[in-house]
Amino acid sequence: MLQPVRTKFRKQFKGRIHGKATSGAELTFGSFGLKSLEPERVTARQIEAARRAITRHMKRAGRLWIRIFPDVPVSKKPTEVRMGKGKGTPELWVVRVKPGRIMFEIDGVAPDLAKEALRLGAAKLPVRTRVVQRIAD
Numbered sequence: 001m002l003q004p005v006r007t008k009f010r011k012q013f014k015g016r017i018h019g020k021a022t023s024g025a026e027l028t029f030g031s032f033g034l035k036s037l038e039p040e041r042v043t044a045r046q047i048e049a050a051r052r053a054i055t056r057h058m059k060r061a062g063r064l065w066i067r068i069f070p071d072v073p074v075s076k077k078p079t080e081v082r083m084g085k086g087k088g089t090p091e092l093w094v095v096r097v098k099p100g101r102i103m104f105e106i107d108g109v110a111p112d113l114a115k116e117a118l119r120l121g122a123a124k125l126p127v128r129t130r131v132v133q134r135i136a137d
Contacts, residue, residue, distance in 0.1 A: 001044040002070050003093040011075050011087055017041075021101035029065045030105030031134045032114040040127040041094040042103070044070040050121035054104060057117040062108030070095045097127060 017039035027033045047066065054064055070093035077088035097103065104121060106114045115131050122129040 001048050001093075002066075003044055004071050007071075007073070010073065010090060012072055015072070015096065017096045017098055019098060021098035024067055024102055025100045027102060027105060027132065027134050028067075030063065030107035032106045032111070032118060033067075033102040033132045034104040034118045034122055035130050035132045036097045036099055036101045036103055037128040037130055038099055040097055041072075041074075042068065042070070042097050042125060042127065043074075044093045046125055047095075047103075049124040050104065053124055054106070054117045054121040057120050058106070058109050058113060062106055062114070065105040067102050067105060068095045068097060072096060102132070103129070 021036070025035075047068065047070065051064065051066060058064070072094050073090035074092050074094055075088040076091040103125070104118065106117065109117070111133070118129075118131045122131075
C-alpha cells in the first residue's frame with residue numbers, strides 16, 4: 001500500500017478540505033480519468049482497492065496512473081481507553097481530495113472498457129466521481 005517513506009513529523013492535525021482543486025484538475029497522462037466531485041479523505045486501502053479493480057477489469061492491458069498519494073497520517077486511540085493521555089499512534093494514511101481532482105488516469109484501452117474499469121474503481125472510493133475524457137485535438 002502507498003505511504004511515505006519518511007515524514008518530518010509523525011502526527012498531523014485533521015485539517016479541513018476547502019475549495020476546489022486547482023492542481024491535478026486536468027488530464028495529463030491518459031485519455032480517460034476519474035474526477036472527484038466532492039471533498040473527502042481517501043485512505044491508502046481505498047486507493048489500492050480501486051487500483052486492483054481497474055487493472056483486473058482491463059486485464060492488465062493499457063496503462064494506469066494514480067494521481068493521488070496518501071501523505072497525511074491519521075492517528076487513532078485504542079478502543080476502551082479513557083480520555084486524555086495524549087494523541088493516539090498513527091494508524092493509517094490518507095489523502096485529502098478536493099472536488100475536481102483527477103484521481104486515476106487510463107490510456108491504451110478501448111473507450112467502453114476504460115469507462116467500465118473506472119466505474120468499477122469508483123465503487124471502491126468514498127467520493128462521488130465522474131469519468132472524464134480527453135477531447136480529441
